[in-house]
Amino acid sequence: MSSTVKNTADRVDGVAPSSIVRVTIVQASTVYNNTPATLDKAEKYVVEAASKGAKLVLFPEAFVGGYPRGFRFGLATGVHNEEGRDEFRKYHASAIKVPGPEVERLAELTGKTNVYLVMGAIEKDGYTLYCTALFFSPQGQFLGKHRKLMPTTLERCIWGQGDGSTIPVYDTPIGKLGAAICWENRMPLYRTALYAKGIEIYCAPTADGSKEWQSSMMHIALEGGCFVLSACQFCLRKDFPDHPDYLFTDWEDYKEHDAIVSQGGSVIISPLGQVLAGPNFESEGLITADLGIYIFRHSSKDIRTD
Numbered sequence: 470m471s472s473t474v475k476n477t478a479d480r481v482d483g484v485a486p487s488s489i490v491r492v493t494i495v496q497a498s499t500v501y502n503n504t505p506a507t508l509d510k511a512e513k514y515v516v517e518a519a520s521k522g523a524k525l526v527l528f529p530e531a532f533v534g535g536y537p538r539g540f541r542f543g544l545a546t547g548v549h550n551e552e553g554r555d556e557f558r559k560y561h562a563s564a565i566k567v568p569g570p571e572v573e574r575l576a577e578l579t580g581k582t583n584v585y586l587v588m589g590a591i592e593k594d595g596y597t598l599y600c601t602a603l604f605f606s607p608q609g610q611f612l613g614k615h616r617k618l619m620p621t622t623l624e625r626c627i628w629g630q631g632d633g634s635t636i637p638v639y640d641t642p643i644g645k646l647g648a649a650i651c652w653e654n655r656m657p658l659y660r661t662a663l664y665a666k667g668i669e670i671y672c673a674p675t676a677d678g679s680k681e682w683q684s685s686m687m688h689i690a691l692e693g694g695c696f697v698l699s700a701c702q703f704c705l706r707k708d709f710p711d712h713p714d715y716l717f718t719d720w721e722d723y724k725e726h727d728a729i730v731s732q733g734g735s736v737i738i739s740p741l742g743q744v745l746a747g748p749n750f751e752s753e754g755l756i757t758a759d760l761g762i763y764i765f766r767h768s769s770k771d772i773r774t775d
Contacts, residue, residue: 490643492670492696493523494756496735496749498704499535504563507533508571511588512578518755519582524607524643527587529700529735530651530674531600533571534564534591536702537627538676538730539715544626556712560627564593567601572611580609585641587648589674589700592616597629602648602674604639613637617650618659638666644696644760648672654685664693670760673699678732683748690738696760703733703753 495514500506511528518526530536537560543553565571567590579586586605591598592614600617616631636659638647647668653659654673663671671693673686678701690697707726709715736747737758745758 491522492525493518494700494735496733497753498708525585527700529702530589532589536676564591567592579605583607621652644669651675671695671697678734691742694740697738704731
């Protein structure tokens with residue numbers, strides 16, 4: 470399912486747009502425990518988005534490697550068991566090194582398709598895993614990464630913490646591009662850091678498929694005077710490995726293989742809080758909108774220092 474809404478407004482705050490940029494969110498599920506297949510799936514979606522004119526493609530949080538929704542990893546205070554260790558070994562094996570061969574493949578893909586790419590991935594550095602956003606240019610270059618600063622709740626038992634050394638905002642021809650991952654968007658000082666760097670295209674890869682999440686995304690668009698792209702996976706029970714100990718919060722009352730586990734809700738919002746495309750709570754697919762990138766900044770950006 471594809472959703473396309475074009476932003477046809479000619480002016481914002483009385484300022485004419487200098488260019489129109491088509492952006493696309495990929496709302497799809499990881500192929501769990503199979504990173505090569507996940508990359509194959511990502512490539513198909515990037516090629517499709519590029520064929521429809523997209524200049525920026527955003528994937529959800531942890532798309533490469535997988536968001537471990539419902540996984541328990543045998544965790545309990547003072548308890549360590551072999552089954553949990555084996556589950557973590559599989560999860561660690563699905564993560565990628567940055568830089569590494571998977572990063573090189575994604576860079577080659579953006580060079581072939583001439584798009585900017587922001588990819589959610591699980592990064593491994595030794596035995597520590599990080600929830601990371603990777604940035605790529607249309608020239609086939611890996612630009613850099615942002616590691617999630619503070620994993621949420623039980624994520625802290627699985628992922629390490631990022632730090633201030635990976636808070637990039639890239640000044641690109643399509644606008645200043647950066648990312649906040651999932652509930653980092655609830656961290657006012659982190660948002661302020663992105664605003665201070667002049668972010669214009671604010672990417673929010675997430676695992677939060679709640680309808681309440683939409684309010685946060687609208688607020689950030691208005692607060693930051695920026696376009697907000699929020700990407701979430703759409704997952705069914707059958708997308709996950711079989712495991713008797715997984716604990717899912719189904720969005721459906723029944724618990725069959727086609728029950729919805731993550732309902733998506735990917736959305737694109739303008740600096741005025743207008744929903745340009747989405748939210749999609751129904752299926753995998755592409756969510757696309759045309760953004761007007763403006764010559765002058767909104768008055769809310771007067772605090773920026775760059």
